[in-house]
Amino acid sequence: MIKDKRINVLIQKNDLKSKMWKKALSAYDINLVSMDGSPIMWIFFLLKNIVLKKPDAIIFRYLNDYKSLTKTLARFFSEFLTILFANSLGIKILWICHNIDKETDENFPRITKIRRKLLENYSDRVLVLDRLLIKEANFFFKNSTVEDISFGKIEKENMNEIHMNKIRSFINEDNTKIYGLTVGSINYKTVHFKEIPKLIDEAQKNAIDLRMVVCGPIGNYLMKNDYVLYEFFINNKDILFIDDYVRIDESMLNGVSFAFKSNVDKSVPLSYYTNASAKLPILALENTFSGKMVNEYNIGFVLKNDYSNLKKVVTNIENNNCNFDDFFKTHSWDYAAEKINNVIRC
Numbered sequence: 001m002i003k004d005k006r007i008n009v010l011i012q013k014n015d016l017k018s019k020m021w022k023k024a025l026s027a028y029d030i031n032l033v034s035m036d037g038s039p040i041m042w043i044f045f046l047l048k049n050i051v052l053k054k055p056d057a058i059i060f061r062y063l064n065d066y067k068s069l070t071k072t073l074a075r076f077f078s079e080f081l082t083i084l085f086a087n088s089l090g091i092k093i094l095w096i097c098h099n100i101d102k103e104t105d106e107n108f109p110r111i112t113k114i115r116r117k118l119l120e121n122y123s124d125r126v127l128v129l130d131r132l133l134i135k136e137a138n139f140f141f142k143n144s145t146v147e148d149i150s151f152g153k154i155e156k157e158n159m160n161e162i163h164m165n166k167i168r169s170f171i172n173e174d175n176t177k178i179y180g181l182t183v184g185s186i187n188y189k190t191v192h193f194k195e196i197p198k199l200i201d202e203a204q205k206n207a208i209d210l211r212m213v214v215c216g217p218i219g220n221y222l223m224k225n226d227y228v229l230y231e232f233f234i235n236n237k238d239i240l241f242i243d244d245y246v247r248i249d250e251s252m253l254n255g256v257s258f259a260f261k262s263n264v265d266k267s268v269p270l271s272y273y274t275n276a277s278a279k280l281p282i283l284a285l286e287n288t289f290s291g292k293m294v295n296e297y298n299i300g301f302v303l304k305n306d307y308s309n310l311k312k313v314v315t316n317i318e319n320n321n322c323n324f325d326d327f328f329k330t331h332s333w334d335y336a337a338e339k340i341n342n343v344i345r346c
Helices: 016-028 039-052 069-088 109-122 133-140 161-172 192-205 219-225 226-236 271-277 289-297 310-319 323-330 333-344
Strands: 007-012 030-034 057-060 092-096 125-130 145-146 176-181 210-215 238-242 256-260 284-286 299-301
Touching: 007 016, 007 039, 007 333, 016 030, 016 039, 016 333, 030 333, 039 145, 057 333, 069 092, 069 109, 092 333, 109 145, 125 133, 125 333, 133 145, 133 289, 145 333, 161 192, 161 210, 161 238, 176 192, 176 310, 192 210, 192 226, 192 256, 192 271, 192 284, 192 310, 219 226, 226 238, 256 310, 271 284, 271 289, 271 323, 284 289, 289 299
Parallel strands: 007 030, 007 057, 057 092, 092 125, 125 145, 176 210, 176 256, 210 238, 256 284, 284 299
Antiparallel strands: none
């Protein structure tokens, strides 16, 4: 019987990011096993794999909680036991911290603070999603060793032709000079959605012919939390609003000039990589980490909060002198895999 010499590593959440890291880690003989379903099952996932083959490391990711206190406490105890077992068995603990300053969903912030503190104290490494975040991560996680990893170029999924045809028809129906694209979900940090009315208004004041494509399953949220913005999206002739999850290959959208996305937290949107893969400039707002990242790597342009540089930004977007190729020289799934491999084997 041939003994499997591969290193086994468990990771929370079976999503595109985990799949891409898994593919890159295979070059290092690391088998990344993703956990399906609720993270409440962490301890059972760990125990099951210990029986099959003790993992060399486990990787925590998102620490979002629930609206239910019972479910939030169940997750807390599951994570606590997982950390306890892993630590006692010499299994390395890594935390890919997607959101440095706070989790996207914090219904019970005191409990979340304790959960984050546990990982700060017991992780062999806290991994952040860009080197520009290391300094701030060191401030937040004083008891941890912090390193950076990254995402990389995205392997495109099949596009939804119905959605793509709607977008193409909208773009082709007149001779508008410039089109912007905003795609994604909505929460406290995705301020770009709220900025779209101002962007269109300021464009009109500056005689800039601008229209926007806005996509994402955000209608229910807006109807409950910002009905004025919802009405703006559905009634404004300069906006195509698709209230649905939309799979888009930005490189196929001839006529779209930029992607408007600027989070206010300290995180890296995966969409920045899809935009950069399509060589689509990113429009971000000043005084945000998004703006800092866009400037540092020359993958887009930064709009001042008073929109005073809008004309200049539009000119830059049209010229599109961004350096996406250099960005991917230092940001790849392989870069992340090398870093993770080094931590696990050290």
